[in-house]
Amino acid sequence: MADHILTPSSAFMDWHPPATPKLAASARETLTMASFAAARGKEQALREAISAAYGAVLPKSAGRVEAGGIAFVWAGPDQWLAITEHEGARDLEAELKEKLTGIASVVDQSDSRVVVRISGSRARSVLAKGVPIDLHPRAFAPGSVAITHASHVGIILWQVDDAPTYEAAMFRSYADSFAHWLFEAAAEYVSAQP
């Protein structure tokens, strides 16, 4: 019998970001991600464990904090998503499971979701075409998080910096639909001149 070798492949079959300096899009596919939810009555113990291990204060409501190279993103009531680079075969699921034994459920999300980074002077107006929340800096700023949808694709959206830079996490199998919508939405900002 032939050996079957599984090789990692991109979630995006058709990745063609528009050629414009006003919008930069990149797929972050080398991440390790794990979601964790507090066990009943263990919310405080979970906060203390994360604070002791990483020096991070878990956001109580929709927000994102970064500590020790890990981003902690609010992902629903008493749930968070931990994200970092997969460098040195780092495995956040194994890491968190060891640190949170008995106080939280930890589930690997590395191959379940992809993160798309969107930045540039037109990033906000492109996103606003498909995201039904207010992205004005008064309403949504660096550190803000929203669980919502973009052109019917469920996403967790957060703002990284004032560039503005945003990141959207979505289920892998929707990544192509999201990218298709994003690049269509950005098409008007491609300048006609070479």
Place this chain on the structure above:
Amino acid sequence: MRIACPHCGERSLDEFLYSGDATVKRPDFAGTTAMDDFVTYTFERTNPPGPHRELWYHAAGCHAWLVVTRNVSTHAVASVELARDVALAAKSATKDSAS
């Protein structure tokens, strides 16, 4: 119509699913009058105009179940509570009245 989710803030209707009347309670299927109770529960709804308590699910958001008090004639939302809090309050009220 917009609903102010206690977790996510005010969101558009297309993020939510309407999940029924929040004023009725599913009967005990093992009770002796279960058949009559379920007929009443399933079919005998009053559909009143004005304020009404409804269950909504924040499907495209934080996945919380909500109890929304809404005027069905004007769509004005009077209050939004977490269904979890409503259920826990009802549970502790039953406990208090039993003791």
